[in-house]
Amino acid sequence: MTASYSVHGDVAVITLDNPPVNGLGLAARQGIVAGLEQAQADAAVKAIVLTGAGKAFSGGADIKEFGTPKALQDPNLLSVISALEQSTKPVVAAVHSVAMGGGLELSLGCHYRIAAPGAKIALPEVKLGLIPGAGGTQRLPRVLGVEAALNMIVSGEPVNSEMLAALPGQKLFDRMAASPASLMDEALAFARSVADARPLPLVRDLPARHPQGDAYFQFARNMVKGMAKNFPAPAICVDAVEAATRKKFADGMAYERQHFINLMWTSESRALRHLFTAERAASKIPDVPSDTPLREIRKVAVIGAGTMGGGIAMNFLNAGIPVTMLEMKPEALERGVGVMRKNYEAQVAKKKLKADKYEQRMALLSTTLSYGDLKDADLIIEAVFEEIGVKEAVFKQLDAVAKPGAILASNTSTLDVNKIAAFTGRPQDVVGMHFFSPANVMKLLEVVRGEKTAKDVLATVMAVARKIRKTAVVAGVCDGFIGNRMIEQYGRQGGFLLDEGCTPQQVDKAVEKFGVAMGPFRMGDLAGNDIGWAIRKRRYVEKPGMKYSKTADLLCERGRFGQKVGKGWYDYLPGKRDAIPNAEVVAMIEEHRKALGIAPRKISDEEIVQRLVFSLVNEAAHILEEGIANKASDIDVVYIFGYGFPVFRGGPLQYADEFGLFNVVQAMQRFARNPLDDAAFWQPAPLLARLVAEGKTFN
Numbered sequence: 001m002t003a004s005y006s007v008h009g010d011v012a013v014i015t016l017d018n019p020p021v022n023g024l025g026l027a028a029r030q031g032i033v034a035g036l037e038q039a040q041a042d043a044a045v046k047a048i049v050l051t052g053a054g055k056a057f058s059g060g061a062d063i064k065e066f067g068t069p070k071a072l073q074d075p076n077l078l079s080v081i082s083a084l085e086q087s088t089k090p091v092v093a094a095v096h097s098v099a100m101g102g103g104l105e106l107s108l109g110c111h112y113r114i115a116a117p118g119a120k121i122a123l124p125e126v127k128l129g130l131i132p133g134a135g136g137t138q139r140l141p142r143v144l145g146v147e148a149a150l151n152m153i154v155s156g157e158p159v160n161s162e163m164l165a166a167l168p169g170q171k172l173f174d175r176m177a178a179s180p181a182s183l184m185d186e187a188l189a190f191a192r193s194v195a196d197a198r199p200l201p202l203v204r205d206l207p208a209r210h211p212q213g214d215a216y217f218q219f220a221r222n223m224v225k226g227m228a229k230n231f232p233a234p235a236i237c238v239d240a241v242e243a244a245t246r247k248k249f250a251d252g253m254a255y256e257r258q259h260f261i262n263l264m265w266t267s268e269s270r271a272l273r274h275l276f277t278a279e280r281a282a283s284k285i286p287d288v289p290s291d292t293p294l295r296e297i298r299k300v301a302v303i304g305a306g307t308m309g310g311g312i313a314m315n316f317l318n319a320g321i322p323v324t325m326l327e328m329k330p331e332a333l334e335r336g337v338g339v340m341r342k343n344y345e346a347q348v349a350k351k352k353l354k355a356d357k358y359e360q361r362m363a364l365l366s367t368t369l370s371y372g373d374l375k376d377a378d379l380i381i382e383a384v385f386e387e388i389g390v391k392e393a394v395f396k397q398l399d400a401v402a403k404p405g406a407i408l409a410s411n412t413s414t415l416d417v418n419k420i421a422a423f424t425g426r427p428q429d430v431v432g433m434h435f436f437s438p439a440n441v442m443k444l445l446e447v448v449r450g451e452k453t454a455k456d457v458l459a460t461v462m463a464v465a466r467k468i469r470k471t472a473v474v475a476g477v478c479d480g481f482i483g484n485r486m487i488e489q490y491g492r493q494g495g496f497l498l499d500e501g502c503t504p505q506q507v508d509k510a511v512e513k514f515g516v517a518m519g520p521f522r523m524g525d526l527a528g529n530d531i532g533w534a535i536r537k538r539r540y541v542e543k544p545g546m547k548y549s550k551t552a553d554l555l556c557e558r559g560r561f562g563q564k565v566g567k568g569w570y571d572y573l574p575g576k577r578d579a580i581p582n583a584e585v586v587a588m589i590e591e592h593r594k595a596l597g598i599a600p601r602k603i604s605d606e607e608i609v610q611r612l613v614f615s616l617v618n619e620a621a622h623i624l625e626e627g628i629a630n631k632a633s634d635i636d637v638v639y640i641f642g643y644g645f646p647v648f649r650g651g652p653l654q655y656a657d658e659f660g661l662f663n664v665v666q667a668m669q670r671f672a673r674n675p676l677d678d679a680a681f682w683q684p685a686p687l688l689a690r691l692v693a694e695g696k697t698f699n
């Protein structure tokens, strides 16, 4: 049962009941239509109330039905809305908690609406690269006025019901209930009061006008163009609302329908819909049931108050969870806490944080030099130097003092989490929590699952991630986990491109034009080129056959470590982040090329982008096959939230799917024939070859 029917005296009540948010799946739609028919047939019923059970009026389309034939099966949402409009008895929508997307459109098909205060009202379709598709663009301007409606449609953001009710001249809500608790009683009384009203009012009959339409829509278009680079939907929201003001209702509806369908077929909307489900799916781990009991996390400790430790601690303070920070020396604590204060003070100065909130957060922080003070901590995150000996000393001490059941996490980016776990007598409680820098800002968290990590530890860490507003993805133990293992191949390609004829600037520009936030060389300068250097030095020993360009090493030998020293692949002015091309670096690359006897060639932006992006794709296919990542969509989430991959492309694997895996493999085979590249690397990963042979895709 996804919708129920009951009769209260002379009023019938149709209640959507499809947890968690009363999504308008097929059964729910059928339920509404059946309820309407029953009410029409019952002479004792004079009016109808439509509402939702539980925590929503309705959250809109049922995401479980996305992309399935059920989503379109009759009665579709348009026919349900038309059945509401055609009801011969008045229908009152009793709106509470959440009315979004199709849920709000449904209420706009009712003759009247009464709302509880505190309800979140939105048309969020634009966030999926769409426009509302069941009359939202045509009906909302008729009840809210053009400007308020367009703001909601273009932003997709929720607005509180009482704020909307306060708009002058609004006709969205005929009544506001005193409270959510009294909504149903008031809705029944209101329905009785309008039982005999005829003709029944319809939103479609109201006018949608703007007194200075031409100027306003021009202004709106300019605004949208600036903010919606790479996404077509926001501009079409403007067009559709304008159509509401210029066309007859039925023609406006046809216009909306046509554009809704067109947008459905754009790669941008597919990317956004993919990421919407991918982000939700990331927290699900195949062999960890969703009802796994969680460990309680009330107190957190962080070891090491350096670059990462401070940012990690801030995440918990922001979520109201007390943190104890441990360091080796008082000076280190002082410096670490100082950096955190500076970070918060910058937020206060920018008015992003209230001064009293800042004080509340800092009050949750305590510092110590003694492991004894960590004995109450439920979760301890280590962020000390990246040396296995240091990690060993820390984890042995943690094993000695931490209470039974405490989760012991390491923020290591390259070390073996299984080895770290083995330093303790409780490897089941050890897990990797790989934050990204700056840790208080970056959304991504790689949760590294050791061989012995307990399922409830994983489930707890995923829940903790949600609490501190991170997007967490599970990775298996390997060098670099998901993100950095892929970026290493990308960096290697960047080096080959320099050897063959590119400048750092040309490579960065090409990738940035493709949409990546920062090209590989600017990124290297930001992260510190010495980090990659240290990794390569290790690789030269571990994998002597692996091919590398030497340019990055030459750069580091000149001390050009990046932004932190004011010079790297580019130059940087003090306090500025703008990358200024440096002629000596370009000359250094040219000399090196000459020494290798390579005649430079002109490389197209297309080749640059394909080599960089497909290097990610091939490594990702290995990662999937080895089970380091649970699913392809997890890898896309890592690259979107941790590496600035363009959202409108949906992640590297979604992009490869769109490009066509057959075409991707063809390109790889072409790259493999380039004697200056690494032919072995470009052998398509077995999984990729299989997908092509079977005509399948990653996602």
Ligand code: NAI
Pocket (backbone or CB within 6 Å): 303, 304, 305, 306, 307, 308, 309, 326, 327, 328, 332, 382, 383, 384, 385, 386, 387, 390, 393, 394, 411, 412, 413, 414, 434, 435, 436, 437
């Ligand atoms: P950092 O050098 O800025 O900070 C390390 C801090 O740990 C220092 O304040 C040091 O005094 C303290 N420390 C060292 N040994 C200690 C011990 N035995 N007990 C207590 N405190 C000790 O280093 P950073 O960059 O914060 O890195 C920390 C960890 O995070 C490393 O494992 C690193 O691989 C990892 N990581 C770093 C990222 C980055 O972008 N910097 C990104 C992701 C992970």
